Amino acid sequence: MKSFNCLEVGILISFLFFLSFVDGNPKFMSPEKRHEFSGFKLYQVSTRSNEGLKVLRDLWEEQDSEDEGFDFWSPPKIDENGTAEVMVPKNQESDFQNLLNSFSMNYSVVIDDIERLVAKQYAGMFREKSMSWTEYHYPETLFSFLTNLVSTRNGLYVNTSTIGLTVERRPIKLIKISSGGPGKQAVFIDGGIHAREWISSAVSTYIVNELVHNSTKYEDLLRRFDFYIIPLLNPDGYAHSCNYNRLWRKSRKANDLFFGLIGCRGVDLNRNFGYSWGGRGSGRQPCSLIYAGPQEFSEPETAAIRDFIASDENADIDWTAYFTLHSFGQKWLSPWGHTSVLPEDYSEMERVGRIGIKALRAVHGTRYSFGSTANTLYIASGSSMDWWKGVVGVPYSYTLELRDYGLFGFLLPAYQIIPTAEETWAGIQASLLAIPEKKN
Numbered sequence: 001m002k003s004f005n006c007l008e009v010g011i012l013i014s015f016l017f018f019l020s021f022v023d024g025n026p027k028f029m030s031p032e033k034r035h036e037f038s039g040f041k042l043y044q045v046s047t048r049s050n051e052g053l054k055v056l057r058d059l060w061e062e063q064d065s066e067d068e069g070f071d072f073w074s075p076p077k078i079d080e081n082g083t084a085e086v087m088v089p090k091n092q093e094s095d096f097q098n099l100l101n102s103f104s105m106n107y108s109v110v111i112d113d114i115e116r117l118v119a120k121q122y123a124g125m126f127r128e129k130s131m132s133w134t135e136y137h138y139p140e141t142l143f144s145f146l147t148n149l150v151s152t153r154n155g156l157y158v159n160t161s162t163i164g165l166t167v168e169r170r171p172i173k174l175i176k177i178s179s180g181g182p183g184k185q186a187v188f189i190d191g192g193i194h195a196r197e198w199i200s201s202a203v204s205t206y207i208v209n210e211l212v213h214n215s216t217k218y219e220d221l222l223r224r225f226d227f228y229i230i231p232l233l234n235p236d237g238y239a240h241s242c243n244y245n246r247l248w249r250k251s252r253k254a255n256d257l258f259f260g261l262i263g264c265r266g267v268d269l270n271r272n273f274g275y276s277w278g279g280r281g282s283g284r285q286p287c288s289l290i291y292a293g294p295q296e297f298s299e300p301e302t303a304a305i306r307d308f309i310a311s312d313e314n315a316d317i318d319w320t321a322y323f324t325l326h327s328f329g330q331k332w333l334s335p336w337g338h339t340s341v342l343p344e345d346y347s348e349m350e351r352v353g354r355i356g357i358k359a360l361r362a363v364h365g366t367r368y369s370f371g372s373t374a375n376t377l378y379i380a381s382g383s384s385m386d387w388w389k390g391v392v393g394v395p396y397s398y399t400l401e402l403r404d405y406g407l408f409g410f411l412l413p414a415y416q417i418i419p420t421a422e423e424t425w426a427g428i429q430a431s432l433l434a435i436p437e438k439k440n
Contacts, residue, residue, distance in 0.1 A: 035245040037118055039090025042073065042111035044406055045100060046083040052103040056084050070096070071247065071289075073409045074329060075378045085406045087114060087247070110406055117411040118246045124414055125242065133206050133421060135414045136198050138242050139170065139235050142205060146173050146231070149212055155179060156215045156222070163230075164304025167253045170235040172304045177211045177229070179222040185320035185438050188394075189428075190230040190305075193269050193324065193384065195237030195248045196410045199402050199420055200325035204231035206421035207428070221429060224437060225320070233301055234269055247410060251299055255286035267293040270324075271382040272302045275390040276338035279381030292382050305384075309392055320435060321396040322388040323428055328409050329377070329401035330368045332357050332427070335389040337373035337380040337399075345395065346372065352396055355434040360427030364419050366403065368427075373399060396435060400424065 047053055056076040069092060073085040088096045100107050111117060124135050131137065131145035146160045157178045162171040178184065191197075191204035208229055211218060232238055236252035250266030264287040271282040277296035278284070285291065297303045308314060334349045336342070343349070350370060357368045373380055389397040403412055403420045412420070 037114040040114035045107045047105040166236045168236045178226040184226045191325040192232040195241040197327040203421045273387035275387040277382040281379035327402045331401040333373045333399040337383040340374040356427035356431030359430030360423045363423040
């Protein structure tokens with residue numbers, strides 16, 4: 001039998017790896033099965049000591065996307081309570097409790113059976129279903145909904161375009177909604193940048209549906225603003241979340257040879273934008289849940305937005321407001337994410353944001369807090385919100401962390417889609433109308 005030297009083995013592995021990813025899927029690996037979460041629980045942990053907070057933050061920074069260990073659904077907060085939601089597998093539950101007890105941390109089990117909630121959400125999804133907001137949908141249904149919107153309705157201009165393709169050749173669809181006329185201010189809204197945050201895409205499509213099919217209700221809004229909306233910015237990750245791993249976060253691009261072979265895929269798209277890229281609060285290793293990518297705008301999803309904004313045909317658009325929808329935590333966040341230093345116009349962004357929060361609360365009584373990302377949540381470099389503010393120059397740039405506080409977290413039940421969408425849209429409307437009108 002022929003023996004191989006190290007160089008030949010390396011060439012062989014590289015060749016197999018190349019063949020396996022010709023269409024973006026590893027052929028030499030067994031077909032992927034649905035990831036089960038049997039025995040997994042969600043803990044809510046709090047501590048008032050700096051020592052305890054450091055322990056939680058160290059655990060948070062060490063987690064990775066392929067590890068079967070702890071998964072922080074929300075990081076230890078930079079506040080006096082230091083709370084965090086952590087998903088813990090059954091085989092590490094005892095060690096986790098011992099660690100918390102040794103630092104006198106308070107904790108409770110918020111979800112005692114993750115798999116039950118995951119299975120329930122999957123069971124409520126049907127590929128043949130038409131678009132609705134009483135259940136979550138596969139990406140194909142979302143694409144069909146956007147593509148089939150009429151081009152003109154009640155004097156409204158509606159245009160759906162594909163501004164890019166993902167590594168798995170799915171479209172990145174953007175819809176423009178306008179009542180026409182020159183000199184409009186422009187609003188950009190996106191959802192679904194993190195795959196497991198299903199509610200963000202559901203709310204984004206709800207907003208599209210309201211503007212298109214109930215446009216007469218929003219004449220004041222449409223008189224002033226044109227809307228550009230991407231309801232699903234990470235369709236590959238979302239498809240993977242729908243089909244295989246409900247709690248997948250990143251995109252699905254295969255990283256380099258070694259990390260690809262051990263299964264570390266994807267980039268955190270909300271760390272890949274070209275403003276303070278690669279700084280604090282972003283990962284440099286491909287297995288990290290917050291991996292920033294090999295360079296800024298390395299991913300087709302983020303590059304598509306950059307190129308759309310920079311194109312000659314869009315050079316004269318007056319970008320006024322940006323909203324990126326996420327979950328969860330019920331927070332209305334402003335720049336900056338990469339530093340705790342506040343922008344010079346923070347007070348004006350806060351004024352507008354708090355008007356949005358008041359209107360949001362008036363719908364269903366849901367309480368939101370306001371603050372900059374770095375001071376309220378955590379340090380995050382390379383985010384879309386910071387890029388829109390720092391590079392595009394949008395005066396009002398916000399991240400909205402939607403329902404809930406952690407009772408369901410990323411697994412928000414479908415019956416909460418409509419109330420979440422109603423209140424979020426009310427908040428966005430009020431904040432936009434609070435922005436000073438452009439003087440021609």
